[in-house]
Amino acid sequence: MQLHIKDTFNKELPSDPITDNSRRQVSEATHSYVSPRIPSQPKLIHASTAMANAIGLEEDAIKSNDFLDIFSGSKIYPKTKPYAMAYAGHQFGNWAGQLGDGRAINLFEVEENHKRWAIQLKGSGETPYSRQGDGLAVLRSSIREYLCSEAMHHLGVPTTRALSLMVSGDDVLRDMLYNGNADYEKGAIVARVAPTFIRFGNFELFAARNDIKNLKNLPITP
Known part of the structure; x- marks a missing residue:
C-alpha cells in the first residue's frame, strides 16, 4: 500500500520533548508524538471507496492487510x-485551557492530485x-460519526x-445513559480525513499563553 506522504505540521512546528502518552500539561509545543494503542483483534466493518480513491488508494488496497494494520493503529506507516495536537478552548461557557486531541491520533498527511x-x-x-x-x-x-x-x-x-x-476487538467501559450503570461495549476506531485538523483552538492556546512565536508559526491554511 503506497501513499504519497507529505507531512508538514509535525515536521515544521515544535513538538513536545516528552514522547510517552502520559497525561500532562504541554508547553511551547504544537503537538506531542504518541503511539496508537494496538487493538487485540481489529476487523474492518466498512471503508469509503471514494475517500480511499481521494487519498490515492485503489479498491484492492482497502482489502489488504496493510490497510487493516495502518488504519486500526496496529502498525505505523513507514x-x-x-502525533496528537495541542489546542485550547471553552467548555460549557467557561475557559478550559489546554484541551487537545484526547481521543484522536494524527497518522500523517498525504498529497494526491x-x-x-x-x-x-x-x-x-x-x-497527553x-x-x-x-x-x-x-x-x-x-457508526454515528462515520455515517x-x-x-x-x-x-x-x-x-x-x-x-x-473498524472494531478493535476490545471491550470499552461506558455509562451509556449517564445514570451510573456503566457496562462494556464493543470498541471501535474511525479513520477520518480532512484538509487540515488545525482549528481555532490551536491559535487560542498560544494566544492565551502569550506565546507569540508559536502563534505566528501556525499555518492559516493547509
Missing part, C-alpha cells in the same frame, strides 16, 4: 510519526491530552470525511 489530506484515528488510545478519558471509542458512536460525516459532506456541509470504520 517513516511517519503519529494536488490536494492535501490529513488522516487521523479516533478511538486509538490515550494521549486525554485528561480523565481513556482515548477509546465505542461502536455505536463510531453522519459522509452524509453532511454529500449535503454540501464542510466537515471531516470518513475513510474507514
Whole structure:
C-alpha cells in the first residue's frame, strides 16, 4: 500500500520533548508524538471507496492487510510519526485551557492530485491530552460519526470525511445513559480525513499563553 506522504505540521512546528502518552500539561509545543494503542483483534466493518480513491488508494488496497494494520493503529506507516495536537478552548461557557486531541491520533498527511489530506484515528488510545478519558471509542458512536460525516459532506456541509470504520476487538467501559450503570461495549476506531485538523483552538492556546512565536508559526491554511 503506497501513499504519497507529505507531512508538514509535525515536521515544521515544535513538538513536545516528552514522547510517552502520559497525561500532562504541554508547553511551547504544537503537538506531542504518541503511539496508537494496538487493538487485540481489529476487523474492518466498512471503508469509503471514494475517500480511499481521494487519498490515492485503489479498491484492492482497502482489502489488504496493510490497510487493516495502518488504519486500526496496529502498525505505523513507514517513516511517519503519529502525533496528537495541542489546542485550547471553552467548555460549557467557561475557559478550559489546554484541551487537545484526547481521543484522536494524527497518522500523517498525504498529497494526491494536488490536494492535501490529513488522516487521523479516533478511538486509538490515550494521549497527553486525554485528561480523565481513556482515548477509546465505542461502536455505536463510531457508526454515528462515520455515517453522519459522509452524509453532511454529500449535503454540501464542510466537515471531516470518513475513510474507514473498524472494531478493535476490545471491550470499552461506558455509562451509556449517564445514570451510573456503566457496562462494556464493543470498541471501535474511525479513520477520518480532512484538509487540515488545525482549528481555532490551536491559535487560542498560544494566544492565551502569550506565546507569540508559536502563534505566528501556525499555518492559516493547509
